[in-house]
Amino acid sequence: VSGGDPNWKIDCLDHGYVRLVDSMGDDLSIVRAARVSYDAAWRTGTDEGSDHKLINSLMRRGHTSPFEAVEFQFEVMAPIFVLRQWHRHRTWAYNELSGRYRELPDVYYVPRPQDIGVQSKTSKQARAFDVEHMPDIDTKVMAAAMGASFEIYRMLLAQQVPKELARIVLPLATYSHMFAKVDLHNLFHFLKLRLHEHAQYEIREYGLAILDLIQLVVPTAVSAWLDQDGMRENVLKLRRKKDDGA
Numbered sequence: 498v499s500g501g502d503p504n505w506k507i508d509c510l511d512h513g514y515v516r517l518v519d520s521m522g523d524d525l526s527i528v529r530a531a532r533v534s535y536d537a538a539w540r541t542g543t544d545e546g547s548d549h550k551l552i553n554s555l556m557r558r559g560h561t562s563p564f565e566a567v568e569f570q571f572e573v574m575a576p577i578f579v580l581r582q583w584h585r586h587r588t589w590a591y592n593e594l595s596g597r598y599r600e601l602p603d604v605y606y607v608p609r610p611q612d613i614g615v616q617s618k619t620s621k622q623a624r625a626f627d628v629e630h631m632p633d634i635d636t637k638v639m640a641a642a643m644g645a646s647f648e649i650y651r652m653l654l655a656q657q658v659p660k661e662l663a664r665i666v667l668p669l670a671t672y673s674h675m676f677a678k679v680d681l682h683n684l685f686h687f688l689k690l691r692l693h694e695h696a697q698y699e700i701r702e703y704g705l706a707i708l709d710l711i712q713l714v715v716p717t718a719v720s721a722w723l724d725q726d727g728m729r730e731n732v733l734k735l736r737r738k739k740d741d742g743a
């Protein structure tokens with residue numbers, strides 16, 4: 498992977514993206530790390546079938562540390578409310594754009610009408626789509642509120658209000674920008690939680706993009722992970738939902 502290569506970038510939501518900036522290791526690194534247990538690390542790569550079998554077996558048995566041999570660094574552009582959920586994952590290392598240092602760009606997330614749904618009656622934190630009469634939400638109202646916040650923000654800056662305080666009028670939908678590093682074991686944990694159907698649609702978008710990116714680096718490990726707990730069916734379902742609405 499070479500940093501900045503557009504082929505390693507996937508667009509998410511209306512203005513966001515994930516880019517795989519850098520990675521260390523691949524499927525062979527996992528096998529090598531596992532085989533050091535019996536001092537056969539360098540036998541790795543001589544028999545592809547046995548390497549694949551070993552990765553599948555490690556995944557099934559929950560022998561997780563060999564997956565930590567692979568690391569990724571991503572560049573992420575996402576709304577603040579998505580990054581807030583992301584930052585709960587303490588096993589990542591983050592560096593983020595600072596609204597104290599620079600004026601925040603006038604970029605915010607406005608959901609597609611088909612992704613809005615209604616407040617779920619069965620889950621306090623979810624949205625539902627299985628109602629008879631879906632209300633007709635005018636997303637222009639949301640966009641107008643966010644646009645107005647940015648206008649006030651710029652007005653405050655023009656009045657010499659410090660950036661670190663002027664920003665507090667901005668919405669959670671404001672896009673922010675971070676670099677984030679994680680190893681494959683902890684990334685699988687993140688994906689398991691954030692590709693769950695109970696996770697919020699907007700962060701699931703980023704999870705799906707990450708899955709596509711890492712599949713190019715560790716195809717056997719991703720396939721072994723997808724074989725766990727109905728994950729492959731879950732991911733297929735999420736991809737269909739993405740096309741039809743959240």
Ligand SMILES: Cc1cc2nc3c(=O)[nH]c(=O)nc-3n(C[C@H](O)[C@H](O)[C@H](O)COP(=O)(O)OP(=O)(O)OC[C@H]3O[C@@H](n4cnc5c(N)ncnc54)[C@H](O)[C@@H]3O)c2cc1C
Pocket residue numbers: 585586587588589683686690691695696697
């Ligand atoms: C659908 C969903 C709904 C959620 N709703 C809420 C909510 O309403 N309110 C809220 O506050 N959060 C909520 N969360 C966040 C959730 O509680 C976790 O904080 C978040 O998912 C990170 O998970 P984690 O701790 O397993 O991940 P990581 O921080 O990446 O940790 C990975 C693993 O490392 C271990 N670990 C890491 N740090 C420690 C530690 N200090 N001590 C012990 N073990 C550790 C644990 O085994 C952990 O599972 C929600 C998450 C999801 C997916």
